[in-house]
Amino acid sequence: MFDPVEKLKEYVRHASVSADPQFKQGMLGAQDFIAGLLKEIGFAVEVVPTALHAVVVAKRGDNPKWPHVIIYGHYDVQPADPLEKWDTPPYEATVKGERIYGRGTADNKGPLMVHVAAVARLLEKNPDLPLRITFVVEGEEEIGSKNFKTFLKANKEKLRGDFVYFSDTGIPSPEQMVITVGLRGMMAFEIEFTGPKMDLHSGMNGGVLMNPLQALAELxxxxxxxxxxxxIPGFYDKVVEPEAWEREQLKGLGLSEKEYADFLGIKEFHTPPGYTPFEAIRFLPTLEFNGFSGGYQGEGTKTVIPSKAKVKITCRLVANQTPDNVKEAVFKTIRERCPKGVTLEIKEQHHALPYVVIPPDRSNTPKDQSPALANCFRAVDKAATEVFGxxxxxxxxxxxxxxIADLKEVLGLDAVMLGLFLPEDNLHAPNESFHLGVMKRGIETSERVLAALAGK
Incomplete structure (x- = not known):
């Protein structure tokens, strides 16, 4: 009998931090574990090398008349630092009450295990299930899926499916399933300001030159x-207002602004006029400061004017915006506003396109929407309604x-995204966990969806 909780404990034990070369053995261990698990439930498994971390591809079913589902997941995780803030060892999954704690339990080892368990149970009941399933499990999602697009292009023929099915998105509570129909894109970059050729004594030289930290703050x-x-002029030019049905769906969450503020630990929101906080985080683009550096950072005082100062920035982008069409406006404005007396260098980092898919039977559903995609949306709707009530x-x-945007661009496939993690699951933070009740309901929902697609 396939025990998903015990399997998840084994999976978490492999410290698969893709960002840090010190965790190479953990990456290989997680890769081998998921490859072995898929082989164990009857899949033909191939480990496809990339320039960094391999992709595990597992297939079953070869009848071209059967529907073909691509199930995506990733085996890499975020670093566990700061370790002292964990209540349990991050790589020894621990069950406490309704939760299992450990790095990767919610992002993405637990949600992927939901689909592996659903497939295992379905195939145990019906070994000849008339459904082609291909698992694609990568090891670089937490570092921007650097080599995934190259992998997709090289393996395009192997991955000709009907749609992508996966869980790497959230739900508001264990009682409410959410199907994610849009994700914001991202443009990440760093700005470095350079003033004097070396750090200077602030008493001997202060007041005669532009301090790079001041320049950074002003800009x-x-x-x-x-x-x-x-x-930024032109930043909102491509932004399209959400459809009426989207605003209605959002109201259905029944979320309280006060509860959200309490959860964040803030006294008031800072949201652009005309949008609730819940609308702003879904429908609007952003420009956020992720980190500042420069000068003395230690205890006490050091009277120094630094030679350099840096800021890390990310822009979240919505449909119709792209890193290319936003970058021009953002970088132009930054260069124009750079204070005199310092030089500025912009270093581009990873980008991601925004993605939107319209469910069937909506006012703006594309007329040429794939019947297979529409069938999956309807199967998910029925299964989730039955399981979650x-x-x-x-x-x-x-x-x-x-x-997801790469899958659409290279393979032409849209995605059905079954949300499974909760706000309190602490993704990317200490004490990450996965709700066992959500795991159980997720397995049942996914099993029903796949059975429906197979006509069972």
């Missing part, structure tokens, strides 16, 4: 208006999963 302060909008909501999400 960054200019990039937003007082009401929270991004203050209420219909799922169809919502955009504020995060970015750039590989």
């Amino acid at each position: 960054c302060a200019s990039l937003h208006t007082a009401d929270g909008r991004v203050n 209420k219909p799922p909501l169809y919502l955009r999400e504020g995060g970015s999963v750039g590989l």
